[in-house]
Amino acid sequence: MSGFTVSSTVEAVAIGNFDGMHRGHQALFEQVGPNGGIVVIEHYRATLTPHVYRTRFTDLPLFFYDFDRICDMNPDVFLEKLRFDFPSLRRIVVGEDFLFG
Numbered sequence: 001m002s003g004f005t006v007s008s009t010v011e012a013v014a015i016g017n018f019d020g021m022h023r024g025h026q027a028l029f030e031q032v033g034p035n036g037g038i039v040v041i042e043h044y045r046a047t048l049t050p051h052v053y054r055t056r057f058t059d060l061p062l063f064f065y066d067f068d069r070i071c072d073m074n075p076d077v078f079l080e081k082l083r084f085d086f087p088s089l090r091r092i093v094v095g096e097d098f099l100f101g
Contacts, residue, residue, distance in 0.1 A: 006084065007063065010037040012091035013082070016098055017041050020048040021057035024095065029058055031093045036060055037086070043067040075100035 012032040018025050018040050029038060040054060042064045054062055063085070070078060078100060082089060 006087065007037060007061070008087050009035060010061070010086045011035040011088050012093060013037050013039045013063075013086060013089065014093040015039040015041065016095055017043055018049070018054060019043075021054055026057070028093050028095060029060055032060065032091070035088075036093075038062045039082075040064050041067050041070070 013036060014025075014028040014032050016025070016028070016039075018038065029036070032038070038054075038058060038060050040062055042051065044067075049057070051064070052062075070081070073081070082092070
């Protein structure tokens with residue numbers, strides 16, 4: 001469903017659309033630390049920095065979730081997905097406009 005293999009080394013993730021990868025996004029990325037990753041909620045409206053071009057703005061690994069596949073998940077199911085995809089996950093970092101479900 002998520003399009004990638006499970007990452008057992010990621011301990012913290014920043015979650016968001018991250019279209020543009022601006023300074024505010026960079027501040028979130030700093031909070032995940034060296035064993036962190038970025039969960040990009042990929043949406044067809046991403047026009048500023050589409051898909052893998054986002055890798056140009058960070059050294060952290062990017063994990064893409066398709067918006068249409070997760071948009072109907074309730075918060076508990078989404079958290080279970082994160083726990084499965086990132087078994088070592090200890091922290092989730094989001095921006096002020098992020099909503100679970």
